[in-house]
Structures are given as C-alpha cells and as structure tokens.
Amino acid sequence: MELQFLGTGAGQPSKKRNVSSIALKMLDEINEIWLFDVGEATQHQILRTNIRLRKVTKIFISHNHGDHIFGLPGLLATRSFQGDVGPITIYGPAGLEQFVRTALKISRTKISYPIKFVVLEEGGLIFHEKGFKVYTEKLAHRVPSFGFRVVEDDHPGELLMDKLAQYNVPNGPLLGKLKNGEKIVLDNGTILDGNDFLGPNKKGRIITIIYDTRATPAIAQLAQNADVLVHESTFAGNEADLAHSYYHSTAVEAAKIARNNNVKRLYLNHISARYLGVKAKKLENQAQKIFANTRLANDFDRIVIPMKGEKDE
Template identity: 50%
Template sequence: MELIFLGTGAGVPSKGRNVTSIALTMLNERNAIWLFDCGEATQHQVLHSQVKLSKIEKIFITHLHGDHIFGLPGLLSSRSFQGGESTLTVYGPKGIQNFIETSLKLSGTHLTYELKIEEIESELIFEDSFGKVTAMELDHGVQSFGYRIEEADKPGALDAERLIRDGVSPGPSFKILKEGGSLLLPDGRTINGNDYIGEPQKGRVLAIFGDTRSCKNENKLAYQADLIVHEATFEAEKGEMAAEYMHSTTAEAAELARDAEAKRLIITHISSRYDKEASLRLVEEAREIFQATDIANDFDVFEI
C-alpha cells in the first residue's frame, strides 16, 4: 500500500507543485487505486507516475473548490480511452453529481464504464472485507470532508517452524491448520491450528484531510492513525491569515498528529508563496512539534 502525491500545491498550480490529488495504491490488497481529490491537470500528472487510470476504483472528493475538482471531467473521460471498463464510484459533497453530469453532458462525453456518484454526509460511506471508509465534515466555509480509511485486521501468521518441529510436513496440512482446523498425526496426537496461529495483525489506518481550520472532527478522524495527510497551507506565524482563509498552519497540523497519537504526518497543500527552500523550513517547523513529519512534493511515493 502506497501513497503517490500527484499534486501538492494550494489554490493555483506553480512551477514546482500542481494542485491537489493523491493516489492510494492497493494493488496487492485489492488490485485497485483510490484517488483523493482531482485538481486541474491530474491526468497529466498521472502520465509521470505509475498510476493507471483503468485501475482507479474510487475517487473521494474532499470539497468542491476548483483546485480539488477541475481535473475530474477530463480524467473520467480519459479512463474510457485507456480501456477502463470496471465500475468507478465518486464520493463527494452535495453538488458533485451536478458538476460531473453537467460537464460530461455539455462536452458530449460518453463513458465506457459504469459511473456511480454518491453525495455524502458525515458517516460510514463504504465497507467491505478490505475495510471501511468514514467521512466527517471539517471547517472550511464550503462543505469539506476528511476521510478515515481503516483496513480490516488480518489473521495471525501460522508458526510454520514450530509445526515442522512438532512433526507436521508443509502442504495441505498447513492449510487446514491455518483455517483453525484440527489434524490427527501418525503418532496419534491431535493438534489444533489455533494453537499455532499468532496474534491478529492490526489493519492500517489512514486519515486524509480536505482543506480546513482546526475542528473537533479532525481528532476523531486522526485518532491513532498510522498516517495522517493534512494541509499546511501556511507557516505557523501566519495563524491569523490561515484562520481567515479557513486553512491550517504547519503547527496546527503537527499539533493534531501529536494530540491524536498518530504515528506519522505528511503535510501537503503548500502555498505557492513557499519555494523549495522555504518548504524545507515548513517541515522543520512542524517537526519541532511532531518529529515524524514529512512534506510531500509532486510525485513523492510513501509506503504505508
């Protein structure tokens, strides 16, 4: 499972950063990619990455500001041209359906796959055997959401070395025991698979935020997450400006990660006022509060 940052800028694209889009690749887990936001030129950014449009299964839109949605009609269209046939579901605030349907209708776009659009509220919006996704509303003037992605716990590993020591040969017997079954050995002993299975492996938890000021729902979404992705449009000393424009600072993102007992923070949605050198200062500022902080640049890949 990896995060690929296709765009890490705020508001408008700059020479160093395109506007927001993040791909969560789960090729081993479910042979699919989930996209979070789709700013202008996202499909161009995809061309410089390992992301395949045909593998995109779900798109989660945080809010309807242009730097988060203007790339969506083109990407949906191009997915058809690149052989996309599987169903794609778009989740987003009220109005996302009208935006998509109007764009496709006026441009005469025909999709070769089924497109589902779900306008969401703060609630559990998706769940299957892989895990679940919860959306909660943030504080950004327009309706803006954060998403908590919780992977289901995995069964513990089978202790193969111990089984071999106890006289069990690898093969079909291991499968029976892995499933918790019992096995009668040639010497008359009966062993139970549950005695050879380790503790369940806790599923990974991600929290991916849209644009927001600090609010209570942030803590619920971020609690004990393995990884938080949070906007840091402004440096800490510009707290008043951040609040006025309903955005967050480096310090606020870091304080959230610290207070939520998260393991790691990645800051993104960086204002174009910060060049490469200034961006390094932003991450150092956040690390003074929460050490396990990184800053995302376009095309950065983070393993989860």
C-alpha cells in the same frame, strides 16, 4: 501499500506544485488504486507515474472547490479509452454528481463504464469491503468539506510452525486450513484447531487524509493512531489568524494533531504558492519542532506504508 502525491499545491498550480490529488496504491493488497481529490491536470501528473487508470476504482472528493475537482471530468473521459476498465465509485459532497454529469453532457463525452456517486452528508463509516474500511468526518471549511480515514482490517497471525512440528502435518491444503483458523483431522484421528497454532494478529494500517479545514475536533477523530497523516498546511505557524479567516490550517496546527493523537508520520500538504523553495522548507521546520517525524510533501513523492512491525521506507 503506497501513497503517491500527484498535486501538493493550494488554490492554483505553480511550476513546482500542481493542485490537489493523492493516489493510494493497494496493488499488492486488492489490485486497486484510490484517488483522493482530482484537481486540474491530475491526469497529466499521472502520465509521469506508473499509475494505470484502469486500476482506479474509487475516488474520494473532500469538497467541491475547483482546485480539488476540475480534473475529474477529463480523467473520467480518458479512463474510457483504457479498454474494459470496470465501474468506478465517487464519494463526495452534494453537487459533485451534477458538476460531473453536466461537464460530460455539455462536452458530449461518452463514458464506457458505470459511474456510481455516493453523497457524503455526515460522518461515519462509508465503505467496508475487501479488508478495508473508510470513515469520514465533516470538517470546517467555507463549503461542506470531509476528511478521510482508511483502516485496513487486521491480518491473521503467522502459523507457528515450531509449535506444529510434532504433528507432522504435510505441506498442502491442511496447512492452509490451519492458517485460516480452521480445524483439521489428521490420518491418525488427531483434531487440530488452527487458532491454537496462530501467532497474534497483525494490526492493519491506518491512513488519514485531511484537506481544506480550520482546526476542528473531527480531525483528531480521523487521525487517532494513524500510520500516516496527510494534513493541509496552507499557512505558516505564525499566520494562525489568517488561516482561520480563510478556513484553512497551519503547519503548526497539523503538527499538534500528529503529536496529540499518536500519529507515526505526518506529511504537510496543500501548500500555498507563496511558499516556494526555502520558504516551503520553513513550514517543515516549524512543524518538526512540535512533531519530529514531519515531512513536506512534494509532487510525485512516494510513501511506502509497511505492515506494523516492518521497517519504514
């Protein structure tokens, strides 16, 4: 599982940062890629990566401001040129479907695959398939805005081969059944229950993505125990009043969320164009004083998210 930042800027593109988009690559797990927000020129950013649009099956939109959705019609149109790509599902606030359908209609763009829209209204579970759940909560922005929490189901424990050795179970389907927690019968009539030979379950990974919002208790709900928290940090820590007035957050507020909610890694995202070079590093330094494992996200950064107990990369 891997996160790749396609756009880390706020409001408008700059020479160093495009506007908002993040790809969650789950190619090894379910052979899919999910996008979180699709700002202008996201498809141009994708051309500089190994992402294939045919692999994008779900898109989650936090809110309907232009720097988060203007790239969506073009990306959907280009996906039609990728062959038999299959359907796509788009989750987002009310009005998003009207925006996309109108843009496609006015431009007479033909889409070769089904598009399903799911309207986000309140918090809770919005998706559970293929070993993954996605939760959302309503945030505090000028327009309806939603944060997302992706939770991987727990993985079965490893088969304890040392414990199983005395039974001389042959390689093949019988071991597979034990690995799945099923019962098997050996040639001598012995019955073995796979659950008796499995180690403890491996906890699934948790990724939380928070775009435009003031500080609100809903963020903590989404961030609790996350392996990776991506949090908007439009303003510096000494600009809390300004951030609040613009319905945004500071790097310091993001760090406090990470520190107080048992987060493993924090990535500062949605950086104002006022913060370039050394000034952007200032946001990271402020946050690290509160939560040491903080990094400033940059366009095209790739974040590998290992299974619990495996070494971070």
